Amino acid sequence: MVDVMTAFMLVEHAGAATARPPQGRPGYQRILNSERRPQRTKDGWISVLPYTRANFEDIFRAGDREDLANDERIHSARARLDHADALYREVAAILTQRSTLEWLDFCQAPTCPPRPFPPSSSWLTPCRRRPPRGRPLQGDPPAGPVLEDVGAHGPTASRPQWPAHR
Numbered sequence: 129m130v131d132v133m134t135a136f137m138l139v140e141h142a143g144a145a146t147a148r149p150p151q152g153r154p155g156y157q158r159i160l161n162s163e164r165r166p167q168r169t170k171d172g173w174i175s176v177l178p179y180t181r182a183n184f185e186d187i188f189r190a191g192d193r194e195d196l197a198n199d200e201r202i203h204s205a206r207a208r209l210d211h212a213d214a215l216y217r218e219v220a221a222i223l224t225q226r227s228t229l230e231w232l233d234f235c236q237a238p239t240c241p242p243r244p245f246p247p248s249s250s251w252l253t254p255c256r257r258r259p260p261r262g263r264p265l266q267g268d269p270p271a272g273p274v275l276e277d278v279g280a281h282g283p284t285a286s287r288p289q290w291p292a293h294r
Contacts, residue, residue, distance in 0.1 A: 158209055163216035172228040176235060178219060184208070190234055191222030 140159060144152030158164065166173045178184045181202050188196040196202075196218055201211040208215060223231060 158212055161212045161216065163213050163220070167220040167223045169223050169228040169231055170226055174223060174228050174231050176219065176223060176231065178215075179208075181208075184215065184219075187219055187222060191225055193218070193222060 140156045141154050143154065143156055144150060145154040164177065166175045176187070178187055181204075184202040185197045188194070188199075188202075201207050201215060226234070
């Protein structure tokens with residue numbers, strides 16, 4: 129399992145370190161950025177990760193920050209990566225101006241996909257363990273341990289159900 133996870137993560141993090149001679153340190157800086165996290169809104173939390181120049185321009189203009197919409201730090205992918213800490217801090221400051229719902233509505237138009245971030249009390253939802261793949265389901269679902277499910281892409285309110293008997 130360690131080898132599988134190492135290989136999976138190296139795709140993202142080997143980057144410049146795989147060149148000969150190395151062109152940089154291992155680690156994909158955009159992912160390792162300490163500012164890349166859910167941001168506070170007026171009434172909750174949201175995760176907004178602008179990628180393109182247009183994404184940043186839209187958010188900066190929505191926050192009445194025309195100075196940032198014309199900032200050279202967003203003009204190229206390299207510049208955005210080099211200045212990601214500062215740019216994410218600026219985005220976080222702007223996001224406090226509106227509610228989570230207002231930002232979700234706003235982000236639908238400029239194609240900057242948002243994701244509402246649920247309160248921690250909803251992160252873990254009980255679900256029953258499914259039988260191992262390839263093993264037939266016999267009898268009732270086990271009464272054993274209840275596992276916690278955080279969903280495929282982070283916290284979710286879905287509750288997987290035991291498959292119906294056939």
